[in-house]
Amino acid sequence: MHSLSDRLSLIMSFIPKGVSVCDVGTDHGYLPAALYLSGGFLSITATDISHSPIENAKKNFNKLGIKDVNLICSDGLRGVAKQDAEYTVIAGMGGDVISGIIDRCSYKNEIKFILQPMTAAKTLREYLAKNGFSIEKETAVKENNKLYSVMLCSFSGSPYSLSMGEKYIGAIKPDSEVNIQYIKKQYNICKKCADSLVNVKEKAAEYKAYKDACTQIAEFLEGHNGV
Numbered sequence: 001m002h003s004l005s006d007r008l009s010l011i012m013s014f015i016p017k018g019v020s021v022c023d024v025g026t027d028h029g030y031l032p033a034a035l036y037l038s039g040g041f042l043s044i045t046a047t048d049i050s051h052s053p054i055e056n057a058k059k060n061f062n063k064l065g066i067k068d069v070n071l072i073c074s075d076g077l078r079g080v081a082k083q084d085a086e087y088t089v090i091a092g093m094g095g096d097v098i099s100g101i102i103d104r105c106s107y108k109n110e111i112k113f114i115l116q117p118m119t120a121a122k123t124l125r126e127y128l129a130k131n132g133f134s135i136e137k138e139t140a141v142k143e144n145n146k147l148y149s150v151m152l153c154s155f156s157g158s159p160y161s162l163s164m165g166e167k168y169i170g171a172i173k174p175d176s177e178v179n180i181q182y183i184k185k186q187y188n189i190c191k192k193c194a195d196s197l198v199n200v201k202e203k204a205a206e207y208k209a210y211k212d213a214c215t216q217i218a219e220f221l222e223g224h225n226g227v
């Protein structure tokens with residue numbers, strides 16, 4: 001068995017035993033294979049929009065003697081029944097692609113999502129807030145020296161607004177070294193954007209938004225003794 005990366009291990013730790021799991025955009029199929037081998041899930045389904053990842057996943061499953069993972073070639077959750085997707089993982093894609101996959105799912109308001117954007121986490125958080133999905137838990141993880149966020153989300157029915165700082169750090173708390181690193185990285189991104197706009201008259205509003213984000217993130221870290 002290919003050992004799971006810290007990123008996929010963290011994602012797996014967000015899934016309770018006894019539920020049905022769907023891994024959207026499975027690629028190699030490492031996550032569903034690990035779930036299957038650890039046992040205790042109601043059903044495991046994996047989808048991918050392309051044929052070649054599906055074939056790769058099939059080969060990996062065959063090597064491991066795994067027969068009970070349902071593999072489907074489809075866009076997002078198309079072709080997956082709601083009862084097979086109680087916990088749906090969408091990982092390793094851009095935040096905009098993830099938002100689109102959630103948006104096209106007819107039963108999105110009735111399941112839990114575990115989301116891990118590779119890029120554009122801010123875009124994903126904006127989509128979730130606008131559409132009434134709350135982030136129940138969010139944790140950072142490092143892979144190949146890059147920091148990512150993993151979020152557990154579900155529909156609450158109440159859209160909410162996010163400050164600029166919250167768009168960058170989401171629900172991540174400075175309660176571990178890697179979380180603090182993530183928050184500081186987001187601070188530095190906002191600072192770099194603010195610095196680059198400081199003398200650009202027509203971008204005054206954008207400059208202020210990034211400055212505000214820096215202030216909010218710094219205050220948040222100070223409030224948690226995380227500086």
Ligand SMILES: C[S@@+](CC[C@H](N)C(=O)[O-])C[C@H]1O[C@@H](n2cnc3c(N)ncnc32)[C@H](O)[C@@H]1O
Nearest residue numbers: 024025026027048049050053074075076091092
């Ligand atoms: C970089 S891989 C991520 C693999 C795995 N989820 C992970 O996190 O390690 C992204 C995969 O998502 C698939 N994908 C992209 N858009 C998709 C969609 N709309 N529906 C299903 N799969 C999609 C791609 O074909 C690719 O195999």
